[in-house]
Amino acid sequence: MPAIHNFLILVLLLTTVVSSLTFKPVQKRVRSSKVVGSAQRVDHDAQGGLDSQHLQKREVDPASLYPEHNISVPIDYFHNDTSYEPHSNGTFDLRYWFDASYYKDGGPVIVLQSGETDGTGRLPFLQKGLLHQLAQATNGIGVVLEHRYYGTSFPTPDLSTKNLRFLTTDQALADMAYFAQNVVFEGLEGKNLTAPETAYFGYGGSYAGAFVAFLRVVYPDVYYGTISSSGVTEAIWDFWRYYEPVREYGPPDCISIHTKLINVADNILRNNTKYTSQLKTAFGLEGITYDDDFAQVLSYPIGGWQGRNWDPEVNDPSFYEYCGNITYPSLINNASANATASIRELLNAGGYSNDTSALTVPLSNFINYIRKNYVSPILDSEDDQTLNQAYSTHNQTFYSLDDLSQDWRSWPYQYCTQWGFLQTGSSVPADRLPLVSRLLTLEYNSLVCRYAFNITTPPDTDAINKYGGFDIAYPRLAIIDGEEDPWRGASPHSVLARNGGNRTSTIEEPCLLIEGAVHHWDENGLFPNETTATLPPAPVKEVQAQEVEFVKAWLEEFRAGKP
Numbered sequence: 001m002p003a004i005h006n007f008l009i010l011v012l013l014l015t016t017v018v019s020s021l022t023f024k025p026v027q028k029r030v031r032s033s034k035v036v037g038s039a040q041r042v043d044h045d046a047q048g049g050l051d052s053q054h055l056q057k058r059e060v061d062p063a064s065l066y067p068e069h070n071i072s073v074p075i076d077y078f079h080n081d082t083s084y085e086p087h088s089n090g091t092f093d094l095r096y097w098f099d100a101s102y103y104k105d106g107g108p109v110i111v112l113q114s115g116e117t118d119g120t121g122r123l124p125f126l127q128k129g130l131l132h133q134l135a136q137a138t139n140g141i142g143v144v145l146e147h148r149y150y151g152t153s154f155p156t157p158d159l160s161t162k163n164l165r166f167l168t169t170d171q172a173l174a175d176m177a178y179f180a181q182n183v184v185f186e187g188l189e190g191k192n193l194t195a196p197e198t199a200y201f202g203y204g205g206s207y208a209g210a211f212v213a214f215l216r217v218v219y220p221d222v223y224y225g226t227i228s229s230s231g232v233t234e235a236i237w238d239f240w241r242y243y244e245p246v247r248e249y250g251p252p253d254c255i256s257i258h259t260k261l262i263n264v265a266d267n268i269l270r271n272n273t274k275y276t277s278q279l280k281t282a283f284g285l286e287g288i289t290y291d292d293d294f295a296q297v298l299s300y301p302i303g304g305w306q307g308r309n310w311d312p313e314v315n316d317p318s319f320y321e322y323c324g325n326i327t328y329p330s331l332i333n334n335a336s337a338n339a340t341a342s343i344r345e346l347l348n349a350g351g352y353s354n355d356t357s358a359l360t361v362p363l364s365n366f367i368n369y370i371r372k373n374y375v376s377p378i379l380d381s382e383d384d385q386t387l388n389q390a391y392s393t394h395n396q397t398f399y400s401l402d403d404l405s406q407d408w409r410s411w412p413y414q415y416c417t418q419w420g421f422l423q424t425g426s427s428v429p430a431d432r433l434p435l436v437s438r439l440l441t442l443e444y445n446s447l448v449c450r451y452a453f454n455i456t457t458p459p460d461t462d463a464i465n466k467y468g469g470f471d472i473a474y475p476r477l478a479i480i481d482g483e484e485d486p487w488r489g490a491s492p493h494s495v496l497a498r499n500g501g502n503r504t505s506t507i508e509e510p511c512l513l514i515e516g517a518v519h520h521w522d523e524n525g526l527f528p529n530e531t532t533a534t535l536p537p538a539p540v541k542e543v544q545a546q547e548v549e550f551v552k553a554w555l556e557e558f559r560a561g562k563p
Contacts, residue, residue, distance in 0.1 A: 062123035066097040066144075071183055075155040075166055077174040084165055092155035094175055095119055095146040098185055099126045099135065105191075107139035108199035108224075108555055113176060113215075115208030116411045119146035119153075129525035130227075130544055131203060137548045138555055140201075141193070145179060147208075148172050149410040159409045160402045161453045167413055169214065169464060176202070176211075177219040195222045199558040201551060202226035205520030206487065207419075209233075209480075214467040216477045225476035225554040227547060229520040232490040233472045234497075235464035237420035238442055240427040241489040243435040246305045249484040254323035257362045258302060259433035261326065262425075264350030264363065265298055266438050275349040282342060283367050284375040287387035290394050292444045295437035297374055297391055299425070302435050306486050308518050310537050311526065318373075325369045326362045333368040340364065393444065399451035409452060416449035420459050421490070470497035476554050478510040479503070480543060482517030507550050515539040522547065 070093035079087050097119070112131045114122045122144045125131040135142035146153045149167045156163035180195040192198070200223045202212040209231030216226040247255055268275045269291045280286045280294055288294045307316025325332060335343070343363050347356045378390045389395075402409065415421055422445040428434035449455040468474075470492055481493040488494060493501040493513055503511040514521055522543050526535060536544070 062127060063120055066099060066123055066126055068095055068097055069186060070095050071179055073175050073178050077171060077178075083168075084171075088155075088166070090155070092148075092153070094148065094153045094179065095151055096179070096183075097123060097126065097144045099132075099142045100185060100188060102136045102139055103141050103188070104139035106559070107141065108201055108558075109141045109143060109180070109193060109195075110134045110138070110201045110203065110551075111143040111145050111176065111180070111223075113202060113204040113208040113211050114144055114146050114150070115204060115206060115211065116147065116150060116414065118151035119144050120151065125523060128527055130522055130547060132525065133544060133548055134201070134203075134551055138552060141185065145176060148175055150407070154404060158403050159406055159413075161413075164409070164413045164453070167410060169211065169414075169418060173211065173215055173218055176215055177222045180222050195224075199224045199555055201554070203229065203523075204231070205229040205523045207232060209520060210464075213472055213474075213477055213479070216474050217467050217472065220474070224558050225478070225551065227478040227480060227551075229480040229522055230482060230485055230487055230491065231479065232419075232421070232487050233467070233492060234469040234490045234494065235419045235421070235459070235461035236490055237422065237458045237461060238424055238427050239421045239490065240424045240434075242421075242423040242486045243302065243305075243428075245484050245486050245488060246302060246435055247432075250305065250319075251323055251327070253327050255435070257326050257359070258323075259435060260352065260355070260359060261363055261366050262298065262435065262437055263433050264347060264352055264359075265295060267350040268346065269295060269437075269439060271351075272349045275346060278342065278349075279346055282339075282346060284371045285387060288391055289388055290392060292437075292439040292441075293388075293392045293394065295439040296393070296444075298370065299436035299440060300374065301369065306519050309524070310517075310521055310535065310540055311524055312535075314524060322369060325365045328365055329361065331361055332365050335364045335368075343367070393447050396451045399448060412448045413453060416446070416453055416455045416459055418459050418461065418463050420461055422446060470494055470501075473503075473509060475508050476557075478512070478547065478550065480510075480512050480514065480520075480522055480547070482514050482519060482521055484516060485518050487519060507553050510546065510550050512543050512546060514543050 072091045073094045075088040075090045075092055076084050078084055110131060112122060112125055126135075126142050126144060131142045131144075134140065148155060148171065149159075149164070155166055180200045182194060185191075185193055202215050202223045203226065204210075204212040206229075209228040210233045211231075212223075212226040213228035213231045213233050215223050247259075265279060268279050276291065277286065280288065283294075283298070285294055285297060288297070301318065301322035304316055304319035304322060308319060309315040340360060343360055344356045347353065347359055347363060352359055374391075375387070378385055378387055422442055423436065424440050424442055424445060425434040425436040425438045426441040428438070446455075472492060479492045481488055481491050485491075489496070491497075491501075492503070492511070495501055503509075505511040516537070516539060521540050525544070
């Protein structure tokens with residue numbers, strides 16, 4: 001499979017925290033067995049006990065604990081919109097799961113929108129995390145709702161470009177509204193639990209966070225309140241700012257060395273090409289044909305920043321492992337004299353002749369890291385996959401596949417047509433060194449748009465930003481973001497938003513920034529016997545507690561008849 005620039009094909013789908021919107025390529029990767037340096041580590045001891053219900057939930061696979069259900073929904077809600085021609089009068093099954101174990105009469109329904117991934121990855125949130133906390137605190141029903149064109153919720157027989165025409169944010173928003181107005185929960189058939197008779201609240205993180213923000217604006221009479229966590233409410237075609245929080249909050253020594261090493265490669269690939277073959281060979285990537293594909297692999301390690309999480313069980317330690325390697329003061333791989341001489345030659349060719357002493361060890365350890373984590377896992381696998389097959393974006397044959405098994409197509413179609421968020425190095429201002437290669441251009445990152453969907457123009461970001469973009473606001477719409485989130489630059493907390501992203505937080509319109517957090521850190525949680533004095537960390541606990549309190553206040557407003 002070639003490298004596909006998408007979020008979480010992204011990606012990182014963590015077991016309980018899917019870092020959606022990763023917009024990273026699919027890649028095979030195995031962490032090095034030898035990790036050196038300052039990888040972050042959090043120790044925790046189990047304390048406390050679990051009642052039988054929680055113990056059962058912990059020991060049982062969520063997929064068996066929460067049976068899947070389907071609701072039949074329209075394929076096409078907008079027969080007056082020519083962009084959906086030919087229109088469809090058909091329906092399809094939209095999958096969902098629910099937990100009513102805390103429900104009491106008058107309780108709300110809290111719907112977690114699963115976003116751009118298979119909904120089964122969100123089921124742990126019915127057990128622990130914010131969704132579970134809200135259901136428990138309000139005597140409500142927790143729901144995980146799958147997004148059309150993901151998981152098993154496909155409205156068409158294949159994923160051809162023609163049949164993807166119903167995959168728009170507007171159509172998916174209508175699904176979520178239709179669900180609230182028509183669902184009948186198994187075992188609760190005698191109760192009217194539809195909106196607006198029952199209070200409905202929505203939650204989502206990342207793309208789904210923006211989604212539920214729009215939901216509150218478009219369907220305010222259906223969803224009484226929503227929480228947008230790390231919501232990327234401003235669609236941006238060229239999102240070069242994605243990596244800037246890494247520059248701002250990452251370890252300064254690591255960022256300084258990393259940007260110089262990327263610059264060495266760029267200077268050779270762009271200005272001193274007679275050394276290109278030597279550079280690729282040093283990394284063990286001589287099997288990669290295209291220079292931009294090669295540059296993309298060198299840029300992978302810094303992308304681990306988004307996968308950081310406060311919960312050690314779902315945290316991706318690769319960013320700090322990588323930093324630990326390139327900042328380690330001595331050679332990790334016991335490089336030979338010949339190899340060291342070649343590295344010095346590459347540093348000279350890359351414009352760093354005055355820094356060879358300082359950068360020889362970091363470049364050697366960078367090479368070792370790439371070889372162990374990105375080269376060996378491919379060459380040593382039983383798949384007989386070449387490096388080109390694993391990492392090339394230049395593969396028109398692959399991109400032409402469009403049967404339902406090619407479910408990778410859904411998110412790229414969304415960002416090629418409406419969302420954007422291509423993470424370039426080429427657009428980083430000239431006054432700073434980029435954290436990813438300048439060979440990662442809009443043209444390169446949008447190859448999937450051209451090859452898979454024959455799309456050669458920028459996406460219609462106005463179709464997204466019409467809802468409010470950076471400055472989206474609405475009563476009972478909560479904005480939650482992480483201070484160090486690479487997606488903060490596309491959220492209401494962006495410095496490009498009104499007042500530099502600084503808003504006054506109120507119960508009616510909460511706006512909270514989680515100190516030290518990355519991507520929707522409020523979403524996941526721990527079982528009671530997993531908590532410690534430091535887990536969850538205080539900023540996460542405080543924000544989750546505030547979320548519970550303002551949702552309870554919203555529920556009282558609903559019961560009082562406030563519109």
